[in-house]
Amino acid sequence: MTPLHFFLLLLLSSAALISAAAATTAYPSIPGTDSTTDCGLSGGDENPVPIRREVYGNGKIFDISHRYTVDMPSWESKDGVGQFLWLPKSMKNGSLANNSEMKLPTHTGTHLDAPGHVIDRYFDAGFDVDTLDLEVLNGPALLIDVPRDKNITAEVMESLKIPKGVRRVLFRTLNTDRRLMFKKEFDTSYVGFMKDGAEWLVKHTDIKFIGIDYLSVAAFDDLIPSHIVFLEGRDIILVEGLKLDDVQPGIYSVHCLPLRLLGAEGSPTRCILIK
Numbered sequence: 001m002t003p004l005h006f007f008l009l010l011l012l013s014s015a016a017l018i019s020a021a022a023a024t025t026a027y028p029s030i031p032g033t034d035s036t037t038d039c040g041l042s043g044g045d046e047n048p049v050p051i052r053r054e055v056y057g058n059g060k061i062f063d064i065s066h067r068y069t070v071d072m073p074s075w076e077s078k079d080g081v082g083q084f085l086w087l088p089k090s091m092k093n094g095s096l097a098n099n100s101e102m103k104l105p106t107h108t109g110t111h112l113d114a115p116g117h118v119i120d121r122y123f124d125a126g127f128d129v130d131t132l133d134l135e136v137l138n139g140p141a142l143l144i145d146v147p148r149d150k151n152i153t154a155e156v157m158e159s160l161k162i163p164k165g166v167r168r169v170l171f172r173t174l175n176t177d178r179r180l181m182f183k184k185e186f187d188t189s190y191v192g193f194m195k196d197g198a199e200w201l202v203k204h205t206d207i208k209f210i211g212i213d214y215l216s217v218a219a220f221d222d223l224i225p226s227h228i229v230f231l232e233g234r235d236i237i238l239v240e241g242l243k244l245d246d247v248q249p250g251i252y253s254v255h256c257l258p259l260r261l262l263g264a265e266g267s268p269t270r271c272i273l274i275k
């Protein structure tokens with residue numbers, strides 16, 4: 001969701017190495033990200049080819065996180081995320097190892113929101129991503145399809161008939177059909193929760209983990225009101241930008257592990273489903 005002021009700068013390796021030149025060239029193209037590549041083949045010992053997968057363990061483990069790429073959508077941007085990875089220390093320029101650096105809004109790609117995202121007193125009080133409950137982020141979850149012709153209103157929530165006791169739900173919407181997370185240009189017409197849908201969920205269900213397949217759980221028209229309804233109780237975690245393509249609806253075990261970014265109201269997260 002809205003990239004506020006927090007930008008993440010991660011040194012992907014801490015080793016202090018000598019670099020011949022502090023180059024900040026664009027990161028080289030990544031082998032295996034072209035969908036036309038046959039990912040199952042290895043080039044042999046001389047030229048090994050990395051394997052990139054969406055599913056692991058003979059169809060048991062689904063990666064429901066998006067790959068970070070320069071072309072992935074970014075909040076209210078026409079041009080996508082843009083360059084976020086640099087290689088200031090490279091072996092090609094005489095360093096002992098390659099060391100990348102990255103900088104990106106914490107609400108990029110598959111990410112989650114902490115209460116401080118839209119409620120400033122919670123931000124000041126320190127309700128950051130480090131305070132989120134890992135028990136909520138890991139456990140049995142329902143992947144459910146929602147009607148494709150509406151945003152998530154109270155009426156839609158009621159029609160889904162999610163039983164009491166279900167605590168983690170991944171809502172798959174028209175966003176997945178439209179492949180919005182694979183489109184560079186941000187699209188305000190994505191499907192999300194309207195305020196009355198958010199209120200219905202809080203009032204009538206036990207859901208504490210809300211997953212959705214675009215950058216915000218809240219529809220653009222009800223952006224802040226829906227977020228506030230979800231986050232003001234500080235017990236619901238919003239997981240956004242999930243990749244729910246090619247997974248059957250049903251019950252899984254979900255696992256999301258955000259970074260422990262002290263002071264940040266959002267964090268990229270890897271999420272998987274286990275059958």
Ligand SMILES: *[C@@H]1O[C@H](CO)[C@@H](O)[C@H](O)[C@H]1NC(C)=O
Pocket residue numbers: 028087090091092093097098
């Ligand atoms: C990084 O190091 C590997 C060897 O470990 C080398 O093959 C590769 O070309 C290096 N990449 C860059 C961009 O310098």
Ligand SMILES: *[C@@H]1O[C@H](CO)[C@@H](O)[C@H](O)[C@H]1NC(C)=O
Pocket residue numbers: 021022023024025087090092093
């Ligand atoms: C190495 O340094 C040169 C000169 O600064 C730069 O043009 C080149 O892109 C750098 N290469 C890498 C892989 O960092």
Ligand SMILES: *[C@@H]1O[C@H](CO)[C@@H](O)[C@H](O)[C@H]1NC(C)=O
Pocket residue numbers: 148149150151174188189190191192219220221222
């Ligand atoms: C959902 O709401 C957005 C505005 O927030 C709107 O543009 C879009 O058409 C709505 N989607 C559906 C399926 O009604």
